[in-house]
Amino acid sequence: MNYILLPAENFSIDSAKINAVPQINHVHHVLTAKVGESLKIGELGGNLGTAIIDDMTPDCIQLREVKLTMPPPAKLDLTVILALPRPKVLRRLIMDMTAIGVRDIILINSYRTQKSYWQSPMLERLDEFVLEGLQQGIDTIAPRISLQKRFKSFVEDELPRLVTNRAIVAHPYGSQSFAQYLQKQYLPKPETLALPSLVFIGAEGGWIEYEIEMLTAQGCEAVHMGPRILRTEAAVNAILGQWLS
Amino acid sequence: MNYILLPAENFSIDSAKINAVPQINHVHHVLTAKVGESLKIGELGGNLGTAIIDDMTPDCIQLREVKLTMPPPAKLDLTVILALPRPKVLRRLIMDMTAIGVRDIILINSYRTQKSYWQSPMLERLDEFVLEGLQQGIDTIAPRISLQKRFKSFVEDELPRLVTNRAIVAHPYGSQSFAQYLQKQYLPKPETLALPSLVFIGAEGGWIEYEIEMLTAQGCEAVHMGPRILRTEAAVNAILGQWLS
Known part of the structure; x- marks a missing residue:
């Protein structure tokens, strides 16, 4: 605090x-x-x-x-769409995404999200975790958080409106790295304009191929962060760290 | 696992x-x-x-x-020198640094490290946390870990041998950002040669000015990651994420 x-x-x-x-x-x-x-x-x-x-x-x-x-620091121009993780790690993930300055957070269902996660009492406590994140990150503006229990209808009906700029999906088996993706945007990394404004991040086990195909069909590019598999919390911070430097 | x-x-x-x-x-x-x-x-x-x-x-x-x-993936050409954190977060920090592929980890005393942390039984369990990190990150080579209880003698006597390449200290009040630091190296970010090979990261409360002065006197440059203050775990992953892209 x-x-x-x-x-x-x-x-x-x-x-x-x-x-x-x-x-x-x-x-x-x-x-x-x-x-x-x-x-x-x-x-x-x-x-x-x-x-x-x-x-x-x-x-x-x-x-x-x-x-x-x-005045509070500027928010990141970024929407994070996160597969709903185990309730045990939800608190720290919401805190960290808030502290780092994510503007919009969407918690979404995925094939590897257990149904029971949607019944967790932790989902009633998001405001509390956001407050902890703001007090940690020295910010006063809460991120907008929404829940999307239906992956397919969200991706087909809502996502097209959101993908107004670059969008990526973090996927260890993507064919390009984050750096390779940025290079394709023809702007060097320090130009924040080159950063995507929407990123999908899987929870434990990541996305299945069907999900990756649906996302790429909507214009999201799959990018990896090297060959190592990180815990969800570590992965979220390692990915979002790209927006900080 | x-x-x-x-x-x-x-x-x-x-x-x-x-x-x-x-x-x-x-x-x-x-x-x-x-x-x-x-x-x-x-x-x-x-x-x-x-x-x-x-x-x-x-x-x-x-x-x-x-x-x-x-064969296991290549290690990062990186030494992380971390102020010994609260025992409660030591397990996850060692796991995450191991999973992400740090080659050398030095846990060091700092002004804001409480003396009691050095007596924690968690310090006897580092091999266990490393194993967890290797099994998470899909690697087989343990990082080298050492403990340095004396900040001043380490910085004056040992650090000069280690600073053979670029070295930085993460400091929220540094005058340059990570991206600005990299630009000075005259290589664009995707060239991994431009990345530092040694990074000091503070724990809760960060480094005091005296410590920053001692490190900069030995050639470490202070760099920040924006105006927000992150939890130690989040900060370590956000910083080390720069080596992954």
Whole structure:
């Protein structure tokens, strides 16, 4: 938690209050901050800045001299379409994609997604994971997240509207590497214009050939990141790291 | 576990045996493989290939027709020097760096490394985490791992021998981005020659200015990956992803 993000209703003129338990615990036990000290805070959907602790009780921290002058960093021009992973790794994946600045996240069904994953109570907690990601990545704008339980109808009916720019599907058995794909765009890597704006990433086991064929039929190119198979979390960060450099 | 790696002593002519509990459980409960079926296996330090299950008991799986013909993928020409992280994340970090193909890993003390981390029993289990990483990444060659409890003497006495090529330190407050650094090397990104061969990565909280000064005095350049602060695990994968594309 590098910043404490508060909803708009917690602010009034130049004061604010922290009343969420995880944030109160963070101030007490991690920051061990005292009355009169400064905290890094932000407004969800707004700016980042600082405030002074005015008063502390076990269930509320009052802040004064709230100064929110720093706008959040720009989002990546990127939609990630991720095969719904095991619930156990969902929290960290949503946190990481949020922290890294992905603008749109679509969780989609895939052949290798177990049906039970769609019943997981973790799917009710996405807002919480997004908040953790924003507080980690020092951002205030939540990514848009949607769920797509039907792969085929999404790819045939919705995807064509989304593929307005370059789109790729990460696939260890793709015939070209990420770097080879970028070179074809005739712009060197540092020009972010050359980066795709939509990327499909599989979860454990990746995509099956039928899925790859459906995606390539809609204009997505299959690209690999070398011969090694990474955990879903590691793969997502290694792929999204390409948008950071 | 994409491949099951066995030590050399488990092989004899064209047969082999699996006798480690996690691997036996994997064959029984994840692969649900039966006698007569084929398994993907490899020899630690050797080749990758297949074998047929000849016999299964609760504590040993006998294999026949062992064919190890595929060499492991090349290692990355890369030394990662990582500030010793919280024990809780050490397992996944070692796994991920191994799976991604880092050749040398040095775990080092830093100002923000808590002293207690060096007493963690997790440090006795590095071989186990490496095995998990190799089985994930489909490799057979373990990275070399060493521990350096003294930052200053390491940087002054050992680092000059290691900095034979480009070296960087990941630092959110560096004055240049990774892409800007690569451009200075006068080679476009896809030429892997332009990539550094040594990277320092901080753990939670990153490096302090004194550490950055000591590293830059030895020829390491500070580079950032944008304005966002990532979890150690996410940062390591996002940075190392640059070596994959």
